[in-house]
Amino acid sequence: MRIVIDHVSKSFGKVTALSDVNLEIGAGELFFLLGPSGCGKTTLLRCIGGFEQPTAGRIFFGDEDVTGKQAHERNTAMVFQGYALWPHMTVAENVAFGLEMRRVSGAERARRVDEALARVQISELRNRRPNELSGGQQQRVALARTLVVQPGCLLLDEPLANLDAKLRRDMRREIRSLCKESGLTGIYVTHDRQEALSMADRVAVLKDGVIRQVASPQELYRRPASAFIANFIGETNFLRGKVVANEPGRVLLDVAGVRLVAESCPEAFGIGAEVVLSLRPEALFRTYEAGEGANRLRVTVRETSYLGEIADHIAVSEQGQEIKFFELNPVGMLRNGEALTLGVEARDVVILPEAD
Ligand code: ATP
Numbered sequence: 001m002r003i004v005i006d007h008v009s010k011s012f013g014k015v016t017a018l019s020d021v022n023l024e025i026g027a028g029e030l031f032f033l034l035g036p037s038g039c040g041k042t043t044l045l046r047c048i049g050g051f052e053q054p055t056a057g058r059i060f061f062g063d064e065d066v067t068g069k070q071a072h073e074r075n076t077a078m079v080f081q082g083y084a085l086w087p088h089m090t091v092a093e094n095v096a097f098g099l100e101m102r103r104v105s106g107a108e109r110a111r112r113v114d115e116a117l118a119r120v121q122i123s124e125l126r127n128r129r130p131n132e133l134s135g136g137q138q139q140r141v142a143l144a145r146t147l148v149v150q151p152g153c154l155l156l157d158e159p160l161a162n163l164d165a166k167l168r169r170d171m172r173r174e175i176r177s178l179c180k181e182s183g184l185t186g187i188y189v190t191h192d193r194q195e196a197l198s199m200a201d202r203v204a205v206l207k208d209g210v211i212r213q214v215a216s217p218q219e220l221y222r223r224p225a226s227a228f229i230a231n232f233i234g235e236t237n238f239l240r241g242k243v244v245a246n247e248p249g250r251v252l253l254d255v256a257g258v259r260l261v262a263e264s265c266p267e268a269f270g271i272g273a274e275v276v277l278s279l280r281p282e283a284l285f286r287t288y289e290a291g292e293g294a295n296r297l298r299v300t301v302r303e304t305s306y307l308g309e310i311a312d313h314i315a316v317s318e319q320g321q322e323i324k325f326f327e328l329n330p331v332g333m334l335r336n337g338e339a340l341t342l343g344v345e346a347r348d349v350v351i352l353p354e355a356d
Pocket of ligand 1: 012015016017035036037038039040041042043044191
């Protein structure tokens with residue numbers, strides 16, 4: 001089911017939770033709403049589910065205008081972080097509950113419950129009660145309960161927030177394949193960037209009730225639209241520079257006397273423009289080449305943390321700027337005060353379209 005959000009705003013008294021939100025979510029797409037606490041993502045999800053009414057704007061499911069319809073009149077199902085299972089009912093009864101409400105008959109009901117339990121691989125737990133289940137198993141019951149009513153759209157509100165790190169990683173894969181196998185449109189709210197990057201087809205990043213960027217995970221990470229997004233979606237170094245020359249595929253920048261080359265430049269910037277650059281710590285590498293070529297930064301190591309698979313270093317450039325860089329599979333340790341040269345590929349020098 002395709003979902004269109006058309007100029008939606010929502011206020012609670014003086015608080016503007018959403019401001020002129022426009023989105024088109026494709027049928028079968030797993031779409032993420034990502035952003036810091038209070039940015040409006042839950043409010044948007046609740047407007048889509050019919051638990052809140054927008055102050056302005058319209059919401060369409062396919063061609064149908066569902067604005068003004070109540071939650072139970074919309075063909076959606078919601079998965080919460082608290083699971084909200086009935087403690088006195090067995091797993092199978094919990095899953096069957098939504099069908100009873102919809103007056104689905106005995107034989108049909110039993111068949112659909114069996115199918116939903118099998119789908120999330122908990123058929124053998126059907127006679128247990130929620131307090132006899134692990135967190136991951138409870139999450140599966142919550143998923144089965146939503147799948148059984150055959151919704152056109154699955155709304156997920158931080159569904160994995162209560163699980164431990166390992167289980168959270170496993171469930172990410174399972175929820176994604178569940179959505180993809182059943183062709184369900186999924187809208188998933190989280191403030192966990194890795195959850196969004198690893199699961200989403202596309203992500204909308206919100207800040208203060210405004211959508212700041214809609215993009216695929218790779219585009220969001222490699223081509224963030226602003227410093228806010230670059231910083232929210234991963235660690236990075238910001239540098240200020242000036243455009244010196246701009247040719248197709250090769251943009252020359254001056255960063256406090258150091259020459260950096262980027263592959264592309266947002267259209268808004270001409271020669272002489274002051275720009276903000278983002279260099280990811282994993283894109284910086286140690287180089288032993290002699291010479292003063294472009295994309296070389298001379299730095300002095302300040303602090304080093306050994307984390308096993310990577311080492312996390314903080315250094316200071318000759319211009320006094322703090323530079324963070326990662327070293328994969330570190331063998332020897334860098335010493336504080338050690339001088340070295342860092343390199344970066346032109347494709348990893350990102351000129352940000354917006355500075356905030
Ligand atoms: P979190 O990750 O903390 O859940 P969120 O991005 O989901 O945050 P929302 O819950 O959508 O944010 O809240 C957006 C803004 O609207 C916040 O400033 C919040 O305080 C406010 N808000 C949300 N619901 C209500 C309400 N029922 N009454 C008043 N203000 C509300």
